[in-house]
Amino acid sequence: MGEINNPDFKAKSNLFVEDLKSKNRSEATVIAYAKDIEQLLNFFSKDGLSSLDTIQAEDLERYKQNLQDNNYTPKSISRKINSTRTFFRYLLENSYIKDNVSEKLAHPRFETKPPRVLTEMEYRALRDVSRVDVRLYSIVEILLQTGIRIGELAGLTVDDIRKSKDNKIDFLYIRAYGSHPSRKVPLNKSAKKAIDEYLVIRPETEEDTIFVTKNGRPLLVRNIRTAIDKAFEKAGIKNAKVNDLRNTFIAHHLSNGVSLVTVSKLVGHKRLSTTEKYLNLVKMQSEEEKSLKDL
Numbered sequence: 459m460g461e462i463n464n465p466d467f468k469a470k471s472n473l474f475v476e477d478l479k480s481k482n483r484s485e486a487t488v489i490a491y492a493k494d495i496e497q498l499l500n501f502f503s504k505d506g507l508s509s510l511d512t513i514q515a516e517d518l519e520r521y522k523q524n525l526q527d528n529n530y531t532p533k534s535i536s537r538k539i540n541s542t543r544t545f546f547r548y549l550l551e552n553s554y555i556k557d558n559v560s561e562k563l564a565h566p567r568f569e570t571k572p573p574r575v576l577t578e579m580e581y582r583a584l585r586d587v588s589r590v591d592v593r594l595y596s597i598v599e600i601l602l603q604t605g606i607r608i609g610e611l612a613g614l615t616v617d618d619i620r621k622s623k624d625n626k627i628d629f630l631y632i633r634a635y636g637s638h639p640s641r642k643v644p645l646n647k648s649a650k651k652a653i654d655e656y657l658v659i660r661p662e663t664e665e666d667t668i669f670v671t672k673n674g675r676p677l678l679v680r681n682i683r684t685a686i687d688k689a690f691e692k693a694g695i696k697n698a699k700v701n702d703l704r705n706t707f708i709a710h711h712l713s714n715g716v717s718l719v720t721v722s723k724l725v726g727h728k729r730l731s732t733t734e735k736y737l738n739l740v741k742m743q744s745e746e747e748k749s750l751k752d753l
Contacts, residue, residue, distance in 0.1 A: 467499040494541035527701040532566040573705040583693035596656035603649040605707030605725040615666040
């Protein structure tokens with residue numbers, strides 16, 4: 459997870475932890491709260507937020523969605539929401555914020571919907587509408603062809619594009635973060651070509667992130683999400699989220715016979731059980747296709 463980079467966020471987090479200790483909370487409780495708030499504040503920092511009093515209910519909803527996208531269980535998310543609410547109550551009581559927007563944050567329902575996977579037509583449509591923008595197409599290709607998380611993509615640096623001896627793009631290196639270890643992500647020809655084409659037009663900048671704005675600033679997670687949401691709209695794809703590109707990668711590889719263990723390693727799942735939930739979806743799709751052929 460890493461230390462909180464924003465000085466104000468870090469200071470408020472430390473004060474909150476000291477307040478918990480002063481109320482004789484158990485050591486285990488204090489540690490759990492501290493880790494949850496560290497994760498929350500680091501998410502806000504990466505999402506471009508810099509002040510606690512500007513955080514809105516929508517920002518907290520994005521945080522909850524991020525937890526769901528990263529396969530946290532409803533029970534874990536519910537606990538983190540409790541930590542968030544306690545933290546915001548503390549902020550309000552000490553006049554660090556004017557409104558407690560966390561009160562509107564609902565606990566998740568303890569039921570899981572099957573992962574949303576793009577159909578073949580949606581897959582093609584998304585790629586087609588993205589081709590008009592070299593940067594967007596490169597982003598879409600990486601997400602579709604590797605299954606990496608949007609946060610991992612936003613954090614990629616130029617040095618993370620690893621090359622072979624003949625100086626051609628070989629694979630992406632995902633650095634360790636939080637409880638996720640580092641991993642190598644192979645690239646197919648389409649993804650390599652898309653990255654190569656983007657690097658040619660990438661603005662000159664001192665920033666080391668691969669994807670940057672026209673002014674050379676790092677492209678944030680929310681910028682990437684907004685761009686892909688617009689692409690979904692142009693392609694006529696409804697009820698889809700950025701994480702569905704990751705779902706599509708996982709389901710496609712499982713349905714094509716790639717082993718559960720291999721897919722789990724490729725996408726960086728910490729638990730094999732997380733990848734297993736896609737097996738029922740793949741089985742259902744296979745049965746539906748068989749039924750259509752029998753008609």
